[in-house]
Amino acid sequence: xxxxxxxxxxxxxxxxxxxxxxxxxxxxxxxxxxxxxxxxxxxxxxxxxxxxxxxxxxxxxxxxxxxxxxxxxxxxxxxxxxxxxxxxxxxxxxxxxxxxxxxxxxxxxxxxxxxxxxxxxxxxxxxxxxxxxxxxxxxxxxxxxxxxxxxxxxxxxxxxxxxxxxxxxxxxxxxxxxxxxxxxxxxxxxxxxxxxxxxxxxxxxxxxxxxxxxxxxxxxxxxxxxxxxxxxxxxxxxxxxxxxxxxxxxxxxxxxxxxxxxxxxxxxxxxxxxxxxxxxxxxxxxxxxx
Numbered sequence: 001x002x003x004x005x006x007x008x009x010x011x012x013x014x015x016x017x018x019x020x021x022x023x024x025x026x027x028x029x030x031x032x033x034x035x036x037x038x039x040x041x042x043x044x045x046x047x048x049x050x051x052x053x054x055x056x057x058x059x060x061x062x063x064x065x066x067x068x069x070x071x072x073x074x075x076x077x078x079x080x081x082x083x084x085x086x087x088x089x090x091x092x093x094x095x096x097x098x099x100x101x102x103x104x105x106x107x108x109x110x111x112x113x114x115x116x117x118x119x120x121x122x123x124x125x126x127x128x129x130x131x132x133x134x135x136x137x138x139x140x141x142x143x144x145x146x147x148x149x150x151x152x153x154x155x156x157x158x159x160x161x162x163x164x165x166x167x168x169x170x171x172x173x174x175x176x177x178x179x180x181x182x183x184x185x186x187x188x189x190x191x192x193x194x195x196x197x198x199x200x201x202x203x204x205x206x207x208x209x210x211x212x213x214x215x216x217x218x219x220x221x222x223x224x225x226x227x228x229x230x231x232x233x234x235x236x237x238x239x240x241x242x243x244x245x246x247x248x249x250x251x252x253x254x255x256x257x258x259x260x261x262x263x264x265x266x267x268x269x270x271x272x273x274x275x276x277x278x279x280x281x282x283x284x285x286x287x288x289x290x
Contacts, residue, residue, distance in 0.1 A: 014040045018061055019068045020104070022097040029201070030089040034062045072096065075110050077200035080117075080139045082191040084200040086132055086207070092200075095127055111147060114140060131207055135187050141179045141216040142191075145223045148177035151282035168246040172239050173282045177218040180228075180236055186210055188225045217280060226278070231256070231264055232271055245272070 018039045023032040039061055076096050077084050084092045103116045118136045121127040154172070181188075185207035194205065213233035215226040228236070231252065238248035249268065253261050275281065 015064075019064045020100070021065055022101060023066075023069055023093070025090050025094055028088065028090045030093045032093075034065055036062055036065075069097070072100065072113070075113060079114060079143055080136065081194040081198075081200060082139055082187060082205070083132060083135045085190070085194045085202060085205040086135055088204050089201040095121070098124070098127075111143065114143065131185055131187075134183060134185070135191075138181055138183065138187050138191065138216075141181055142223050145177040145179065145216050145218045148175070148218065150175055150177065150218075150279075153279045154276060154281035154283050156276070169244050170284070171242045171244055173284050174240055175217070175280055175282050177216075177223075178280045179216045180233060180240065181214045181216055181225075182233065183212050183214070184209065186212070188212065188214055215280070217278065219278065231260060235264070235271070236275075 021035050021038050024035060025032050036058055039058065073093055073096055077092070080092075087095065099114075099117055099120045103120055105113050107113075107115075114136075118133060118140060121133050121136055127133075151173070153175075187207060190205050190207055194200075194202075213228040213230060215228055215236065217224060217226060234255070235248055235252050238251050239245065243251060249264070253264060256264060
């Protein structure tokens, strides 16, 4: 592999540093100015101006710097429409820039851009608001579900009664896109509103308190939020933690009163068949090898 000349490597590093120089936000509408005074003068001097466009070398570098952040912020607004509307345009832009200063992306794909966003928010008091962090967690589940690989779905139709009974004693494998989410505000509903309005700089959305349970999953190439009852959620949590169905059911029932136990036992078969029909369970790897 050819060795990069030190002078070229230095130039690349200077250019990367310059175009990722954060913007200075001036007001709540996220108007900004560039920090061109922080560009390396040796780099600016090497950039040829465009006299036909009236641009100096510094002007060209400012354009690259601006377009870099416009692309990043536009991507993040698309991926986090709810968070953008909860924080407001200025705070969201500042959050993204602060995040990428501490955790610059090391991936060629913009899909990986926000992998550590929740971690970053939890580390900084300015952004560590419970509703903001929970919204970021939700929206990352949507990102994950969109790209997660799919395995062949669990098919019980070809199993005899003995083999079906055996399924009760073995952990179920979930498709990797299926993630459970418990919210303390109406965040799933507000995210739908934010996506429908498609205005990341629209009025700040005010969440309402309320506990809801969801399964975030991909169906027909669309990421969906499937509402769950509290008992369904707890059972699925036990299953995702690796308990076989029989053990997960026993664990759940031990935490229920008589009325809840009767309700679960009445609905269990319907729940399980519905989740299986939605394709949430995958064929075990061992079965795939047979």
